[in-house]
Amino acid sequence: MDNFTALLNKQKDFKKPAIEERIRILRNLKAAIKQHEKDILQALAHDLHKSEQEAYTTEIGMVYEEINHTVKHLHKWAKPTRVKTPLTHIGSKSMIIKEPYGSVLIVAPWNYPFQLAFSPLVGAISAGNAVTLKPSELTPQVSQVIRTIVEQVFHEDQAVVVEGGVDVSTELLKLPFDYIFFTGSVAVGKIVMEAAAKHLTPVTLELGGKSPCLVMPDADIKLAAKRITFGKFTNAGQTCIAPDYLLVHESVKDELLREMTACIQDFYGGEPETHPHFGKNVSQRHFDRLSQFLSNGTIVTGGQRNIEELKIAPTILDHITWEDPIMQEEIFGPILPVMTFESLDEVTNMIKARPKPLALYLFTTSKKTESYVLDNLSFGGGCINDTLMHVATPYLPFGGVGESGMGRYHGKDSFFTFTHEKSVLRQTNRFDFSFRYPNAKNGLDIVKKFLK
Known part of the structure; x- marks a missing residue:
């Protein structure tokens, strides 16, 4: 537990990388995946008996598409957005600034152990977060390959893989992460949400049910x-x-x-x-x-x-x-x-x-x-x-509703899932409206003219 706490503290001190740096990291991640393609395919064959065609299509290829799409659009997604200002705020400018949540915990499942670990990782990194990634213990060879790739691409303060069973997940969930992304069963999703509530940590829950x-x-x-x-x-x-x-x-x-x-x-x-x-x-x-x-x-x-x-x-x-x-x-x-x-x-x-x-x-x-x-x-x-x-498709958000989950990701939605949209109003100093202050004469009458 002490090691996990020290790791989290290190990630909380992580400085948000510039957009170009995030793009560089994502390209390096894709290159590392390509370098280890054979290892990934062998691990998926061992752990789940997946054929090369199925493994490439549903696991590796989908991650490539996610990276390509993100790299292409990240500048547009991440840039501050100007929004309109009402008449009551004349002279001011309003904007939305995209900032990372900070430290993110991603808990991945065993059924698509590579794709469902790296797809949310791409979103979290594109938004500028530091990530602790917990792969499934039920697919140990895939987990080892994931760890090898992440250690090759990232410094520990930006992204790290923590392996282990239920006991490790339990200890990680006790920590005050800034965001938790979980993929798994409804029953475990309830446990994750309960743990997150103790720190008021926002969550995305990708669950399931009877479709x-x-x-x-x-x-x-x-x-x-x-x-x-x-x-x-x-x-x-x-x-x-x-x-x-x-x-x-x-x-x-x-x-x-x-x-x-x-x-x-x-x-x-x-x-x-x-x-x-x-x-x-x-x-x-x-x-x-x-x-x-x-x-x-x-x-x-x-x-x-x-x-x-x-x-x-x-x-x-x-x-x-x-x-x-x-x-x-x-x-x-x-x-x-x-x-x-x-x-x-x-x-x-x-x-x-x-x-x-x-x-x-x-x-x-x-x-x-x-x-x-x-x-x-x-x-x-x-x-x-x-x-x-x-x-x-990266153009359609993926996620559940009700007991099947909350939150969504893929493409643009992955970036915004791991992003806090910070509202900022920049007020002018050239003039001031005295009617808003409590000592203003006829202040209420003037306010009513604007707000009716």
């Missing part, structure tokens, strides 16, 4: 099946924005499940649990938890397990009800429960009766249906006729 996928009878079923299969089973379903459950119109359920079964076979072969491009569950505990869900409902396809490699084949479960155990918590694995509906009102009422999801996916060719769902359902973000892809 629905709606398929209407007018959807392009073949294409929907392909995109849902991709979104659900990427990273073995261990994605916070993966479709958690499928709500499909009764009239097209059989066709959709047939097409999805064919897509699984096409993507991962006849024995997905042994396929080299299909990921593993991160730990024995998660594997055992997911295995219990296989007894819910009826297995349409999948269900096979590779106990040695902690793999569960992509599985679709039919005849599921809201009372089944699989519907009581976020699945976070390669199992997709299916339920049906008959009307749009029915399905929107189902979703509204539950906590607001992090993501929602709608497959339809009807603009009327699209408008109805967007107007009537609240969720963090999502896609129409696709899955996952809204998270892969």
Whole structure:
């Protein structure tokens, strides 16, 4: 604890770097990542059994895009902004100055251990903060590579990696950081927020929940099946924005499940649990938890397990009800429960009766249906006729709402998440309005003329 306190004090003394210096550091960070690309890919393959294509696309490539976008726009984002001044303040000038919060704690998860550590790091550094980065202990090889890269690019007073388990996270959360950025489960998010409240520390919580996928009878079923299969089973379903459950119109359920079964076979072969491009569950505990869900409902396809490699084949479960155990918590694995509906009102009422999801996916060719769902359902973000892809653009903010999280980041929003916008009014000395002072004659009458 004493070491952590000393480290934090050192970071609190860190002097805000100029914009050009931040850009230089971000370019150095990108160069270091490129230098260690092979190490990152090997670590992701070891810890999560990710293929090179999946690892590069969802982890390394997204960080490159975040850095490129930030470097291109940082001067514009960071420059002071002039704003209008009301008539009551005539003679003065108003501006908003962007300043870093100071010392930032970033707690990263295990499911995308590289991308979800470095994406917020890019935002925090671009805003001029000093960062303590805590990667997940469940992906130890990735954590080591992260530490190597950060030590290569940064001095300890600007950015440092602290490795360890829950005990280390607990000790870090006791410290008075100026900002906390956490990605993980709802349950741990509540613990983080409680710890932050003791110091009145602002937080961003990127959480999760049960994200629905709606398929209407007018959807392009073949294409929907392909995109849902991709979104659900990427990273073995261990994605916070993966479709958690499928709500499909009764009239097209059989066709959709047939097409999805064919897509699984096409993507991962006849024995997905042994396929080299299909990921593993991160730990024995998660594997055992997911295995219990296989007894819910009826297995349409999948269900096979590779106990040695902690793999569960992509599985679709039919005849599921809201009372089944699989519907009581976020699945976070390669199992997709299916339920049906008959009307749009029915399905929107189902979703509204539950906590607001992090993501929602709608497959339809009807603009009327699209408008109805967007107007009537609240969720963090999502896609129409696709899955996952809204998270892969720096032009769209990413974040949750309600129990699925608070705050947002990516691109411009990453910079502003880690930035305090300081309001400054510069008053003229050339003249003064005496009516504002308590001894002014007729002061109230004059004020009323301005403020009516």
